[in-house]
Amino acid sequence: MASGTALIYDEEMTSHKLLWNDPICDIEVPERLSFSYEQLKCYHLVERCVCVPAREGSEEEILLVHSSEHLEVAKSTQTMNEEELKRVSGNYDAFFFHPSTYRCARIAVGAGLQLVDSVMSGKVCNGMALVRPPGHHSQRNAANGFCLFNNVAIAAEYAKRKYGLQRILIVDWDVHHGQGTQYIFEEDPSVLYFSWHRYEHQEFWPSLKESDYDAVGLGRGKGSNINLPWNKVGMGNSDYLAAFFHVLLPVAFEFDPELVLVSSGYDSGIGDPEGQMNATPDVFAHLTHFLMQLANGKLCVILEGGYHLKSLSESVCMTVKTLLGDPVPQITGEMAPCLSAIESIQNVRAAHKPYWKCLMYEDTSFLQNLSTKSHLLEKVNTNPSTEHESKITNKDEMVKVERFLELHMKNILFPVPPIKTAATIESEASAHLLPLSVRVVKEMDMNEVKALVSAFYADLVKEDETLLSLGSMLAVLDKILTKQVCNGIAESPTASVSVAVALRHSVRFGFQRVLCIFVGDMEIIPNTEDGRILMIHICEKQQSEKTNSKHYISLNWKEVRFTFIRSLVYVRMHRFEENFSSCYFSSSRRQSHSVKRVRRR
Ligand SMILES: NCCCNCCCCCC(=O)CS
Numbered sequence: 067m068a069s070g071t072a073l074i075y076d077e078e079m080t081s082h083k084l085l086w087n088d089p090i091c092d093i094e095v096p097e098r099l100s101f102s103y104e105q106l107k108c109y110h111l112v113e114r115c116v117c118v119p120a121r122e123g124s125e126e127e128i129l130l131v132h133s134s135e136h137l138e139v140a141k142s143t144q145t146m147n148e149e150e151l152k153r154v155s156g157n158y159d160a161f162f163f164h165p166s167t168y169r170c171a172r173i174a175v176g177a178g179l180q181l182v183d184s185v186m187s188g189k190v191c192n193g194m195a196l197v198r199p200p201g202h203h204s205q206r207n208a209a210n211g212f213c214l215f216n217n218v219a220i221a222a223e224y225a226k227r228k229y230g231l232q233r234i235l236i237v238d239w240d241v242h243h244g245q246g247t248q249y250i251f252e253e254d255p256s257v258l259y260f261s262w263h264r265y266e267h268q269e270f271w272p273s274l275k276e277s278d279y280d281a282v283g284l285g286r287g288k289g290s291n292i293n294l295p296w297n298k299v300g301m302g303n304s305d306y307l308a309a310f311f312h313v314l315l316p317v318a319f320e321f322d323p324e325l326v327l328v329s330s331g332y333d334s335g336i337g338d339p340e341g342q343m344n345a346t347p348d349v350f351a352h353l354t355h356f357l358m359q360l361a362n363g364k365l366c367v368i369l370e371g372g373y374h375l376k377s378l379s380e381s382v383c384m385t386v387k388t389l390l391g392d393p394v395p396q397i398t399g400e401m402a403p404c405l406s407a408i409e410s411i412q413n414v415r416a417a418h419k420p421y422w423k424c425l426m427y428e429d430t431s432f433l434q435n436l437s438t439k440s441h442l443l444e445k446v447n448t449n450p451s452t453e454h455e456s457k458i459t460n461k462d463e464m465v466k467v468e469r470f471l472e473l474h475m476k477n478i479l480f481p482v483p484p485i486k487t488a489a490t491i492e493s494e495a496s497a498h499l500l501p502l503s504v505r506v507v508k509e510m511d512m513n514e515v516k517a518l519v520s521a522f523y524a525d526l527v528k529e530d531e532t533l534l535s536l537g538s539m540l541a542v543l544d545k546i547l548t549k550q551v552c553n554g555i556a557e558s559p560t561a562s563v564s565v566a567v568a569l570r571h572s573v574r575f576g577f578q579r580v581l582c583i584f585v586g587d588m589e590i591i592p593n594t595e596d597g598r599i600l601m602i603h604i605c606e607k608q609q610s611e612k613t614n615s616k617h618y619i620s621l622n623w624k625e626v627r628f629t630f631i632r633s634l635v636y637v638r639m640h641r642f643e644e645n646f647s648s649c650y651f652s653s654s655r656r657q658s659h660s661v662k663r664v665r666r667r
């Protein structure tokens with residue numbers, strides 16, 4: 067398994083710039099690259115990467131995707147004066163030429179190819195290329211939306227031919243639809259293209275019918291083009307995570323790509339004037355981390371858009387930090403996706419039902435009676451995340467976002483409590499084996515346990531033998547409930563009793579929502595305490611007939627895959643305002659594990 071993360075950046079790409087007044091294109095500035103690179107240096111991330119040089123993409127490589135006419139027009143602009151540059155630029159929708167554009171665009175292409183070679187040769191495991199001009203809007207015969215050559219499409223085509231790849235996944239998390247990439251691969255089943263994008267029922271640029279969820283690919287490529295339109299602004303972390311859990315990841319695991327390319331635009335992040343979304347930089351750590359689980363970690367991230375310099379650079383850093391293998395930050399804030407996001411997710415799942423086994427049992431009956439353009443939702447659904455500032459319209463709004471990001475990133479990078487783990491151990495001797503971040507706690511004193519149990523848990527604890535095992539669990543749980551640590555692990559020979567006591571103890575302590583995932587057979591099914599406990603029980607045989615509570619879900623573990631559980635957990639979870647901690651119990655005897663997430667008051 068290769069290791070290491072490549073970083074490709076060449077200052078040459080900052081020479082492309084707008085020479086005249088154009089309010090549409092003036093956000094695509096050279097500082098997007100230099101600011102991001104500076105931030106990477108500031109977080110000491112550059113020095114941790116394998117710095118791979120960029121190179122110019124050759125004409126032949128550009129012709130893998132573009133027509134020779136397109137190449138010739140681009141080449142001819144190198145010697146033009148401003149007036150001619152302006153005239154040629156006017157032939158395209160939202161594009162500008164500078165005398166250095168052609169050269170910069172060739173370097174942007176070459177950077178992507180260098181990244182593919184570094185990953186495919188095993189020199190590194192993954193990497194990121196900081197490039198401009200971006201690429202995903204450019205088409206075979208046209209520049210478009212700040213893009214001249216389609217860097218990611220050329221990288222995919224190049225990888226197919228040079229390495230004989232049969233399955234490449236392109237994930238486009240830019241806030242705009244990469245229609246260029248869609249047109250290039252929509253008939254090609256070997257390239258699965260996923261894009262989410264601000265759409266607003268075709269109101270938002272590039273306002274194409276074929277950007278909607280029912281554009282599933284053509285001919286043999288049917289099922290290989292996945293469009294997830296966002297019909298409202300203000301989409302946040304929970305919407306993006308739900309899109310991964312319910313659309314991209316199930317299909318991506320089924321597709322099982324040999325290489326993953328990301329059209330990595332950060333205009334889908336908070337503060338961006340184009341996207342007007344609310345997702346914070348840390349969400350890109352999670353998105354990156356999920357994609358690292360595919361293709362044996364072979365992941366090439368290539369920059370597309372992103373126009374709020376602070377938001378862009380923090381998101382770039384979160385991406386690179388995760389590529390390097392750093393742990394992902396705790397997810398905070400709104401947990402449930404908004405209604406509009408759920409509708410888009412359901413629509414695209416229904417549209418792709420015929421092509422993917424993981425969607426085979428999708429219930430599409432809702433489509434009959436729900437207009438696919440649900441203006442009904444416009445009235446009732448005020449996306450909760452649009453309540454606070456998502457309308458970044460002018461300068462002071464931008465500064466407000468800067469301020470917000472300063473504080474937010476500090477919490478992300480230095481969380482309270484620090485990610486500390488509590489554990490009880492059999493013998494002091496093994497204490498030194500534990501990593502420093504693990505806090506060893508003494509078992510709760512037996513008299514204290516007896517008093518606690520006789521007062522509140524007598525109905526759960528039958529034999530005295532169980533009392534012994536409760537001591538370690540209660541000691542760990544106490545550290546979590548009192549916010550001294552973030553999570554903990556305890557061993558118990560009677561997992562289901564320990565879990566039942568732990569759940570009731572947490573609720574008694576004042577927690578309103580506790581999630582419990584119990585793997586293995588459970589002697590007693592704890593009651594779900596009038597809805598304050600959500601129990602997901604993964605077991606050999608269905609036990610749901612024992613309790614009809616909607617807060618108890620039993621799954622046969624033979625059919626369940628992790629992504630399904632994760633998505634189920636997200637769907638069923640209510641709003642969690644603050645961080646929540648997790649506590650793992652494992653029974654040495656039966657290896658039945660139960661994971662309990664405890665929400666703070
Ligand atoms: N009323 C007309 C508005 C046109 N807006 C064009 C915006 C192009 C954005 C391209 C981009 O960000 C690449 S990632």
Ligand SMILES: [Zn+2]
Binds near residue numbers: 240242370371372
């Ligand atoms: Zn974009």
